[in-house]
Amino acid sequence: MLLRIRPESDEPIYEQIIHQIVFQVAAQVIDNGTLLPSIRELAKELLVNPNTVARAYQELERQGILAARRGMGMGLTEEAGKRCRELRAQRIRERIGQVVKEALHSGLEPDVLKAWIEDELSRHSARTRKEKR
Amino acid sequence: MLLRIRPESDEPIYEQIIHQIVFQVAAQVIDNGTLLPSIRELAKELLVNPNTVARAYQELERQGILAARRGMGMGLTEEAGKRCRELRAQRIRERIGQVVKEALHSGLEPDVLKAWIEDELSRHSARTRKEKR
């Protein structure tokens, strides 16, 4: 599994793990029904303490995305895809809402805000297109 | 001064104070000549530890927005308006950038992202117009 952990980030490690898995499942990089790497395995791979991975897995379990299969490891549930897409939508929309609300509330002109958004959109979609080639 | 502190927010209280002041100066809700309330006064008003207000003021001073006026308290500098508008722009653009980057990186279709942004924009600009009446 390909996860990039930045121990320096503001986002705690266990949340980085959670949200990267959610995003990869949402994007169907990881398929429903797959068995995830074991806690100890992933911990070794990410150079992170097993407890940290366990915490991430547990949270995903609580959200109905992972299910522990006794003695075999943790696997994606059948609703994993659906739930992850929901979570992704929720997370992104919430953050958009916050910025927009704060920006307008701060007296910023809506047109200026729109211009900035356009700006960022084109910058990053350009970058994404590059990576896909 | 009208500041709304949410003690349970992720954003630390002292940062809430900073950014709300910055935004109000940027929006010219607070005018250039204004004298800010004293640390103790504001702390009492916000039900917050004076140290916390002190930290916010100190940071604003460091950024050249506030300046001590001998024996009278803290006042806005001449460049306050300009600096606050810069800071506001920086903060908002940065957050937009983050969301956009993360969203596209997560495999979300750019069109969907745009739709969501439109959605939030119209929701909040509607609300803001209402409040202005």
Place this chain on the structure above:
Amino acid sequence: MLLRIRPESDEPIYEQIIHQIVFQVAAQVIDNGTLLPSIRELAKELLVNPNTVARAYQELERQGILAARRGMGMGLTEEAGKRCRELRAQRIRERIGQVVKEALHSGLEPDVLKAWIEDELSRHSARTRKEKR
């Protein structure tokens, strides 16, 4: 033999096997003369590790419900029916006791508790009648 294993349940798989066999013997779905499937056979059928089935059988043997029949596999003992009914009673009464104790201890009104029980009773007995038709 019809057993439904849920690998994600809190109840360990080997206990699921035990209690389902006990219940089926108690309900005389499995008759006294019956020969149980071999460990490997049942394991294959349930998609479960043979060790797990072995552990269940072993426990049932220890409780005098199963007995090895020379070269033929495992069969029910003569007291199997009686013992299973005892075990069923014990298990169910114990669990009822726990819930009731906890509920009353938590300050819940006895009348509310009774209402809830009535509710669940009617719901499930309705369902059970349906299935029997």
Place this chain on the structure above:
Amino acid sequence: MLLRIRPESDEPIYEQIIHQIVFQVAAQVIDNGTLLPSIRELAKELLVNPNTVARAYQELERQGILAARRGMGMGLTEEAGKRCRELRAQRIRERIGQVVKEALHSGLEPDVLKAWIEDELSRHSARTRKEKR
């Protein structure tokens, strides 16, 4: 705060803490708005590792019952009472449902089941009355 931890129980310590707090809030032994003992304090009181208490508090926070008040400790939210009563109802009803379902499914006569329930009800309500005197 009066919590009784049984380290020997099947129920993990952190869950004992959670559910006892939930029950006490539901029963209004603890009132809305109250500030709970700090993690370290409660940990010392219960002779338990602070991490364990932290885990319990965190779960309660996730469920909207507790809210961290920066630098001041954890306090009950306004909806705490409501949520705890919901959780209590959910927990108890779920467990009743399980037992009833399992019992009927195991071929037990509904009348026998009812008799057993009556039995346990009278036993425990007797005991509860005693304690109240």
Place this chain on the structure above:
DNA sequence: GTGGTCTAGACCACG
């Protein structure tokens, strides 16, 4: 082998 729980002790930012 697997996950789950717990302890001990460290470090950090915040108030």
Place this chain on the structure above:
DNA sequence: GTGGTCTAGACCACC
């Protein structure tokens, strides 16, 4: 002082 995160290492039951 508070909570939040992380590490290290232990023990357990289950498969």
